[in-house]
Amino acid sequence: MEGTHAPALSPYHRSPEAWHWHSHLELGALLTAPSSARGHAGNVLREWQLKEFVDVTEMVVSELVTNSVLATRHVDWPGRQPPVRLWLHTDSARVLVHVWDAVPAAPRPRDAGPDDESGRGLTIVGACAEAWACYHVPGNSGKVTWALITTP
Numbered sequence: 697m698e699g700t701h702a703p704a705l706s707p708y709h710r711s712p713e714a715w716h717w718h719s720h721l722e723l724g725a726l727l728t729a730p731s732s733a734r735g736h737a738g739n740v741l742r743e744w745q746l747k748e749f750v751d752v753t754e755m756v757v758s759e760l761v762t763n764s765v766l767a768t769r770h771v772d773w774p775g776r777q778p779p780v781r782l783w784l785h786t787d788s789a790r791v792l793v794h795v796w797d798a799v800p801a802a803p804r805p806r807d808a809g810p811d812d813e814s815g816r817g818l819t820i821v822g823a824c825a826e827a828w829a830c831y832h833v834p835g836n837s838g839k840v841t842w843a844l845i846t847t848p
Contacts, residue, residue, distance in 0.1 A: 704831040706842040708785055708792055715785035715792060717744050723761070723780045725768040725797070733761040733782050740784055741791070748848035749791050752824045756793055756843045757782065759817035764797035764841070771798045778838075790826075791845040798838040802830050 708715050719740045723729040737757040741750045764780045771778050778798035785792040805818040821828050825843035832839050 704829045706792060706794060706829070706831070706840070707790075707844055708794070708842075714787050716788070717784075717786045719784040721782045723765075723782065725765045725777050725780050727765065729765050729780055730758045730761045733780075734758045736782065737784060737793075741786075744786055744788075746786060746788070746791065749845060752845055752848060753784075753791050753793065756821050756824050756845060757784075757795075759821050760793060760795040760841050760843065763803050763817055764795050764799070767799040767801070767803075768797050773798060789846070793843045793845070794840050795842075796833070796838055796840045800832060800837060800839055802839065803841055 719736070721733065721736045723732055734754045734757055737753050738750045741747065741753055761780055761782060768778055768780060781794075781796040783794040783796075785794070803818055805822070818828075821843050824845065826846045828841065828843040830839045830841040
């Protein structure tokens with residue numbers, strides 16, 4: 697289930713008091729969601745005076761939300777398509793991204809060929825983040841995929 701050798705639960709769950717700034721955004725699982733999530737992340741990081749993290753965080757957010765939107769398109773949800781949820785946390789030295797979707801299956805990196813137009817998202821996340829993984833929320837459907845960004 698894990699993307700790296702990091703523990704599945706995110707650093708937030710191991711020390712929630714360390715993450716003094718938080719932001720949350722709920723998105724429709726639409727093809728425009730990654731762009732909205734990217735814009736939100738950039739605006740929040742600038743507000744937090746973490747401009748140096750904007751580019752890499754926007755990339756990670758875009759890839760994780762894209763994966764969630766694409767996976768969620770096939771989920772049967774009462775009355776509507778399920779949302780995708782984004783959380784951003786910081787301790788002023790690192791940025792932690794959480795993305796929830798209603799799909800219980802863990803994201804899997806793919807081997808994209810040089811001519812493939814997709815399939816590189818988790819490879820990009822792995823290159824941009826110190827660690828990433830996913831976990832299931834007890835008593836809830838779906839999963840949270842997280843990434844820890846330590847280097848702008």
